[in-house]
Amino acid sequence: MKNFADVLIEEILHKNSVLVVGLDPDLQYFPDFLAGNDEISNQQASEAIYHYNRIVIDAVAEHAVAVKPQLAYYEVYGSEGIHALEKTIAYAKSKNLIVINDAKRGDIGSTSSAYAKAFLGNGSLAGDMVTVNPFLGSDGYLPFIEEAGRNGKGLFLLVKTSNPSSHEVQDVKLENGELLYIKMADDINKLAQQTLGENNYSFIGAVVGATYPMEAEKVRKVLPSSIFLVPGFGAQGGTANDLKPFFDAKGLGALVSSSRGIIYNGAKEEKKTEAILYEFIAKAAKESKDKINEVRLSH
Template identity: 40%
Template sequence: MRSRIIDKLYKRVEERGVVCVGLDTSLDYIPKFIKNSKSAREAIFEFNKGIIDATEDVASCFKVQIAYYEALGIEGLLAYRDTLKYLKEKDLITIADIKRGDIAATAKMYAKAHFEGDFEADFITLNPYMGMDSIEPYISYIEKGDKGIFSLVRTSNEGAKDIEYIKDKDGKNVYDVVGKKVLDLGMKFIGGCGYTPMGGVIGCTHIEEGAKIREYLKEMFFLIPGYGAQGGKAEDVAMYLNNGNGGVVNSSRGILLAYRKNGADEKDYAKCARQEAIRMRDEIKMAVLNRGNL
């Protein structure tokens, strides 16, 4: 079945830009006026709600990193659930950053946990480096048209070179092989926009092969980390987009903590997050235009 969710994400990028707001919310990020009289669950959700309300019209999607919530136990997971529910109520596209990588029955349970019920999201992140059978248990959800995945392909961390850059007997990097296998799995579900719902996590911090990756993974939609705090620049990001689409660019700390960088009153945290999301969106848009003029 043709994927509806990837078409929806593609359209959101057209309408709102490539910014993916990362809700990697640490209690340390939350202003004191929110934290002082609330439980961890309440404080995190109120902070997230402020960020969501301020950025929903200038962001294509929201990525919720589960580790920040798991670290706080039940209270954190309730805040995680509340955040996903709120995003769904507002018809905003969600990426649950869970990076699961197990196989068989265990993977089926992960799929059920994060594509249904309390923790339901539109997309989830997966780690395919255990093999393609770590992805197959999710396909029954993808083929229905309203779910998708982003598999790790070539990541933004320095340690990516330890394994992802190893070459096979044909001279291909491991990430080349993995990316192509994920792409091939997703081609039967390709959306009207020309992309599959089985996307890839492609970091923008290693730019030497950027144009090559975008070319040979033409139909793969990218989730692009590494912008901002990890050193990726707007002109680096532009290499991984197709005329400003075909990917979303995540920023977490840069948006969540914009109020501290600007020296603003902490009560303006949401306003500062919005300003940073707009600045990021426009900077990347300009980089795409400049690249097109090269």
């Protein structure tokens, strides 16, 4: 069974892309021909979400290596929303896209093991990778690493997230003067070095926000063999030039995620048909891919 880091790198080289498109369905941004507001039933919302996601997946499949459903947007619609997520995962896989479940799960012991099986096993919610909150400690994230290793999948552990208040916890200085996010990176690296693939990258990755390029440079020194999942590009303020520290000399080592800037590109009122919506999304995905490539391949 291949190390999932090698699978990921093969896809990156095949598509010449490190773009990840977030699937964050927010009905207020949907065009009117689908569902333009929240005043609909959960069943109608589920149908609209899956319809929209199919359009997005078709539009970005040529330009992206992965899609990243943010689970909260599905959970809010109960079992119907989860059903839309299950169908979305299956559809993305049918289009040969890697699926990263943005679940940010984290618990302890048997509960973490159950989460790991749900998202990295063989069930209907399982993708190829999952985001994990490691701040409960090693008994919270080791079950995910074990499950990923067994099934040839991968995960991303939160290290330095893109949100403005991340410094309140992640930048706390420890007694030895080390910052907490650096300590977390060091802990992850010890495990990553034991799980390297042929390309010298581990299936244990890290979430490091595009909004913190200076911090990313520090994390990269501590985590040389982990692929970074880089949120915050586009709508959250991260620019293409901010991405340079995330990549190695070959332009590898990171996946860059964009959600709103791609799936809600253009004015809602202009998207009167499915074909027009498709074109808006495909154009934004190609432009994002090209901007990122210009930076990552200029090393």
